[in-house]
Amino acid sequence: MSSEDRNRKVEVAIVGGGVCGLTCAVALQKAGVSVQLFEAAAAFGEIGAGIGIGPNAVRVLRALGVLDEVLQKCSPGELRPRGFIYHTGVGEHRAVYKTTAEGPEEEGIGMHRAVFLDALVGVVDRSACHFNKRLVSISDSPTNPNRTLLHFLDGTTHEADVVLGADGIKSSVRKFILGGKDDRTAFSNTVAYRGLIPYPKLKAAGFKTELTSSPACFVGPSKHFIVFPIKNDTIINVVAFAARYDIPVGSANLPEGTPWVEEVSKDELKQVYQGWGPDIVAILECMPENPSKWSIHVVHPPLESYTAGRVAVLGDAAHGMLPHLGAGAGQGLEDAYLLSRLLSHPETHIANIEAILQVYSQIRKPRAQAVWELSQLAGRTYDGNGPHREEWDSVGADLDGLFHSVWRHDLDAEFEAALALLRDRGAFSADASPAAFLDALIGEIDPASCHFHKRCVSVAESPSNPKRVLLSFLDGTTHETDVVLGADGIKSSVRKFLVGEGDNRVAFSNTVAYRGLIPYADLKAAGFKINLADHPTCFMGPNKHFIVFPINDTKTINVVAFSARYDIPIGAANLPEGAPWVEIVTRDELKKVYEGWGPDVSTLLDCMPEKPSKWSIHVLYPPLESYTKGRVALLGDAAHGMLPHMGAGAGQGLEDAYMLARLLSHPDTNVENIEAVLQVYSEVRLPRAQMVWDGSVFAGRVYDGTGPHSQDWEKIGEDLSPEKLYKPVWRHDFEAEFAGVVSTLRERGAFTA
Structure with a gap:
């Protein structure tokens, strides 16, 4: 491939201008990728009422730099922890379970779909958006087999390197992925009645359940209500579900031409929920005279792949799911985030697009399908068809962890996994990062001892044993151990245990x-x-x-x-x-x-x-006073992240690791002397690493003409003298360092003399 082809900008076409398509367009534009968006309607607009933006989706919006714009359209107070409280729907609405949301990492947003879309419209480049463009077919370009041609109902066409289908559950792009034979759209046997009610009106009608602290779910036989506030708690969004579980999904699809959304009478809704408790009666009385009734469709059976050639689908077009975890929009945003990071990667070019999209599909498909299945399980549980059936006091056992498995997804780890696959397959250069070095190490480690998607959120003493340390992870799991070594880089979470939350240095x-x-x-x-x-x-x-x-x-x-x-x-x-x-x-x-x-x-x-x-x-900076606290120690960039001007940062981390490995495997090391061992490790390694840190700063200044000889370039060799600068880094005596540490430990009685 020529340099001209390699350096030519990849041109992306997005089909669909809803929440998912707009998010993807904004992300790509911010990353400098050439993108054109095609929307079938005459203007941007969303049908539906409220939308739930879970903590995982909030992290996407923050990473893309649009969270502030979204919050400006609603209210900063809308960003808050949003656990669900579950009440029985029949009778006196007893609270039977609460899904907790803890701290800033689990803050979500509840808002109107149209308002969310409006926030995205405010940041997208409108010159790249095209309306009244209903896609009818996709084909290879007749002039370039490496390009794709979009055909629209108005007779126009558009050619691009990549086509991303964000055109929803009725996706035309998905038909191309499937070869035009089957669009995989299936009726879920679930309908949802939707409406918006002013909160003062609802309370005046006798509604008692508190909604401002947490959304509410009223559970009952084959039906449930989701009720949550939007617009700064002034409007209540109501979604009333009714389902049949005696029919498999997709076996009783609606007759062709039947509308999926229609207006019905409030009386129909009252009849469906006849016999439910007083708060539900109050809701029914306050619902609009003509609520909308949605026949919910899903993608089923799941796609074998989200991509074909240079065409990929995302969001509902890829994995339209039931809304029972409020996770559908979030999955679309996760898709958009990964695609935008991959397509804007410096090594992405025309020739490796297909490989990139295949890896996108390979990474995203199991994640989205897992959420699809959890959403189905949640709905069955709410409707008394879960493992505990209608034993409402036991539904917590069925729901425990469902939301957290959605919310606590590690987006960065997912991206790194995609990069690793692309490097492994030769689509990206293996030498462009430490991946090749890591591959060599991976071949030597026992995979059974490696655990992934484990983002550390806190380190503490074990509550049951003060000589043990407890690690807590974002997914809600914990691990207890004798020693914790933080090698988690410049943004180290373990370092916060040493220096405190307010000072990460x-x-x-x-x-x-x-x-x-x-x-x-x-x-x-x-x-x-x-x-x-x-x-x-x-x-x-x-x-x-x-x-x-x-x-x-x-x-x-x-x-x-x-x-x-x-x-x-x-x-x-x-x-x-x-x-x-x-x-x-x-x-x-x-x-x-x-x-x-x-x-x-x-x-x-x-x-x-x-x-x-x-x-x-x-x-x-400033440097740490110690690399250790109790039974916790730091190494590598977590301990002494430095400028790269001597190429010495990785080497200092390896020296740390070597010293720790030799000390912790020493025959005299035991549970009782761990703290003394780590303390001496810090005493020896800190001055050594700090010397290299200072040398790296000095080297950069010399290269940039701000060293001792300023811009007298002929004399900088004196400033960069290998004997003074590089050789003290290169010729470090590991054995002497280790012997000194052992000697100190013996003097202090930690090791036997």
Whole structure:
């Protein structure tokens, strides 16, 4: 593939302008991806009433930088923990179970669908949005088999590299995925009556159940009510479900042409819920005269894949599900988030699109299908058809953990898993990150001892044994152990146990790095003169420098272009909370930063990807007073995250690991002396790592002309003397360090003399 093809922007077409399609468009636009959105209607608009944005979806919105816009359309107070309280629907509405939501990590939003959509409309580039575009078919481009052609009802067409179908449960794009034979849409045997009621009106009618602290679910035989406030608790959104469980899903589909949504009389609704308790009677009296009745359809049986070639589906088009966990929108947002991160990745190009979409499907399909099945189980439980049937006091046992398994999904781990698959399959470069090194280590470790999707949220002493440590994870599980080693990087959660919640010591270094990969053949063809095959090269200049070195058997050149400010102390100008540390920018931004540099650097800039990544480099500052507290210790970036100017950060982490492994496996180490062992580890490793930290800062200053000889470039060799700077890092004596630690432990009586 030519350099021109590799660097050409990937062009994406999104079909469908609902919540999922708009979120995906906004995410891609923010990442600099060329995207056009096609909506069948004459304008953006959502049918339906309330929408639940669970904690997992809130994290997506925050990561995409649109959460503030959403909250401005409702109220910041709408973002709060939203557990459900379950009441019996018949009789006196006894509370039988509560799903808890704990802390900021489990805050959700309840709001009107149209308001949520309006927030997204406010941030999308409207020039890329096209209306009255009802898709009728998809085909290969007649002029380029690597492009896809969309055909619309108005006779127009559009060609793109990637097509994303966010066109809902009635998806036309899904028919292309399935070869046009079967759209997999099935009636769920469930109907939902929907309406909005002013909260004062409902209370005046005698409604007693409190709704402002938690949404309510009234459970009963084959039916249930979901009731929750929106619009700052002024409006109550009501969804009344009625289902049949004697018919398999999809075996009694509606006659062709039957509307899925229709207006019915309030009397019909009253008849369905005849005999229910007083609060339900109050709701029924206050419902609109003509509530809407929705025949809920789902995608069933599940798709074998969410993609075919360069076409993929997301949201309801991929996995339309029952709404009983309020998780459908969240799953669509998770799809959009992963797709946007993959399609905006610096290594994404025209030739690997199909591989990327296949990995998207492979990662997202089991997750979304698990939520699909949990949603079905939740509905059956609410309706007395779960494991405990109509033993309402036992429904908690059936519902326990259902919501948390949806809410506590680790989006970053999912993205990393996708990257690992792409690297493993050769679609992304294995040398572009530590993945190749990790692969070598993975081959040596017992997989039975590895546990995934375990984001640590807290570290504490065991409540049952003060000599044990308890780890708590985002998914609600815990683990107890004798020693905890925090190797969880610069954003370490374990470090908070050492320094306290209010001080994590993470500081912006005032340095950014632009990264990209260039085929060496393309670079030489463009006129690059310096031979890079033998040695890495550093191009130095005022407040900036380039590090350029070959990888992938010298076929690829890894470029890291640094730019720094030295007039601001480290940590004095930290990024705003929530600002991304890594973002995709344009090549033009990079050219502007290095304007006026020499011919080889100009050639590098011309050959850089159209969308290089920009990394805001953070460090640990001020340094920790200790790497350990009790039976908990830190290593690597969690202990001493540093600037990368000596390429020494990973090496310091490996030195930490070596020392800890030798000490913890020493014959004299036991449960009683663990704290003493870790304390000496910290005493020995802290000054060593801090010396390298300081050297890395110094090296960067020298490269950027702010070292002892400033911009007297001919003399910087004196500042960078290997004997003073590099060799003390490279020639460290591990054995002497270990012997010193053992000697100290013997002097203190922790080890036998």
